[in-house]
Amino acid sequence: MKPAILAAALLAAAFIVPAGAQAPPEAEQCATCHGAEGRSETPNVPSLAGMPAEFITLQMILFREGLRDAPPMPQFAQGLSDAQIEQIAAFYASLPPGPAPDRGPRDVALAERGAALSARMHCGVCHLPDFRGRAQMPRLAGQREDFLAQTLKEYRDNRRVGTDTQMNAVMYGVSDADIAALAHFLAQRD
CATH class of the missing domain: 1.10.760.10 (Cytochrome c-like domain)
Structure with missing residues (x-):
């Protein structure tokens, strides 16, 4: 940029x-x-x-x-x-944030896996521990699950870059299954 x-x-x-x-x-x-x-x-x-x-x-x-x-x-x-x-x-x-209108039911095992991945990947450092975002970091809590999964894959595959390359580095080598778990965990947060 x-x-x-x-x-x-x-x-x-x-x-x-x-x-x-x-x-x-x-x-x-x-x-x-x-x-x-x-x-x-x-x-x-x-x-x-x-x-x-x-x-x-x-x-x-x-x-x-x-x-x-x-x-x-x-x-x-x-x-x-x-x-x-x-x-x-x-x-x-x-506007008050909230879950996407078509948010599906919570899969407990998938959400727990996503929570563990989020902790290991330190997602809460930039996006804050409750994932509400701040400054130039977007809100992740309650976001559309499909959008989160798509975006994380784009960062991983270097098809999307932000104003820096931090997310590309964070997502490097993350599997589709782990991305699905992260997206589900974050989408289920309020």
Whole structure:
């Protein structure tokens, strides 16, 4: 990532609108995939409710600047001002998080395996022990299980990179079965 763009994204994130903001007009389009209350019912599309505003701001700027490709997001981000992006981020950050509407039943053995893997991999260091995320680290608790599994595989397979390569290194060599356990454990967290 170009240092100037990263610096601009982080600077923009510092001026986030306070929590409790009203839904900006642009959020109507977001709701189509991410859910009216920020909880996605769309397969492989993340829930945004309760996501850290800085994380959403950074991702939207990466989409807008063509540094991250996850169709149709780059197209939607085109032409948005920093202020519009900050309003969208503040709105979704202010929504109460919760499980994805189609979250399945908890598989106790799979969740326990995922918890052990998460502890061994130190996921709670960056995403916090309750997995609510912070700053540029996304909320994982209650996220869509299919989205988590897909994203973790993309990091492992070097098909997705963030603003640094930390997640690629963390996921290197992790099996599909372990990814399934991690995704299930995190999706079942509230």
